[in-house]
Amino acid sequence: MESLQKSWWLVTVRGVLALLFGLLALFSPYIVIFSLITFFAFFAILSGFFILTLAFLGETDNKGLRILEGLIFLGAGIVVLLNPVSALGGIMIFIAAWAILSGLIQIIGAIKLRKVISNEWFMILNGVISVLFGIVLAGNLVTGAGVMLMIFGAFAILSGIFTIILSFKIKSYKP
Numbered sequence: 001m002e003s004l005q006k007s008w009w010l011v012t013v014r015g016v017l018a019l020l021f022g023l024l025a026l027f028s029p030y031i032v033i034f035s036l037i038t039f040f041a042f043f044a045i046l047s048g049f050f051i052l053t054l055a056f057l058g059e060t061d062n063k064g065l066r067i068l069e070g071l072i073f074l075g076a077g078i079v080v081l082l083n084p085v086s087a088l089g090g091i092m093i094f095i096a097a098w099a100i101l102s103g104l105i106q107i108i109g110a111i112k113l114r115k116v117i118s119n120e121w122f123m124i125l126n127g128v129i130s131v132l133f134g135i136v137l138a139g140n141l142v143t144g145a146g147v148m149l150m151i152f153g154a155f156a157i158l159s160g161i162f163t164i165i166l167s168f169k170i171k172s173y174k175p
Contacts, residue, residue: 004170005170005171005173008167008168008171009167009171011164011166011167012163012164012167012168014163014167015159015160015161015162015163015164015165015166015167016164017160018156018157018159018160018163019156019160019161019164020160021153021156021160022152022153022154022155022156022157022158022159022160023157024153025149025150025152025156026150026153026157027153029145029146029147029150030146032149032153033088033145033146033149034084037080037084037087037088038081040077040080040087041077041078041080041081041084041087042077042081043077044073044074044076044077044080045073045074045077045078045081046077047070047073047077048070048071048072048073048074048075048076048077049070049074051066051069051070052066052070052071052074054066054070055067055070085142088141088142088145089141089142091145092137092138092141092144092145093138095134095137095148096134096135096137096138096141096144097134097138099130099131099133099134099137100130100131100134100135100138101134102127103126103127103128103129103131103132103133103134104127104131105127106124106126106127106130107123107127107128107131109127110123110127111124
């Protein structure tokens with residue numbers, strides 16, 4: 001605890017960063033979304049370049065797989081960089097499909113469990129909410145991404161506030 005207490009300010013900085021990210025995500029969600037997409041694109045392009053470099057200069061055992069992997073990373077990064085809206089749409093379609101499928105599985109599971117458990121309607125309700133969320137998200141992918149990021153922003157704000165409070169509790173701790 002003593003070493004944590006000496007560096008309490010690092011916990012504060014972490015909380016402040018979470019708070020700032022949360023405010024940015026809440027009030028400018030589309031800037032954050034496209035920044036993350038652009039970051040991913042450059043990450044994938046650079047990863048592909050380094051994987052290809054490793055394949056040609058270093059690794060000999062899995063050279064063919066490394067070349068394939070590098071080309072996939074490089075290609076994905078270029079596609080995302082050239083068309084970030086489509087990349088965002090693809091991610092949101094995946095999340096929408098996952099929510100719908102997950103909800104259907106919960107509903108089916110609840111129906112099968114109704115003789116074994118009581119109040120299975122909670123599980124059915126959870127499944128219905130998941131399906132409805134997936135349908136609404138699929139109906140408007142870009143707005144859905146913005147709303148999801150705003151919810152994440154609210155979470156980051158709360159997390160930042162709680163982390164800052166914790167840092168001052170750590171600072172004032174007396175053993």
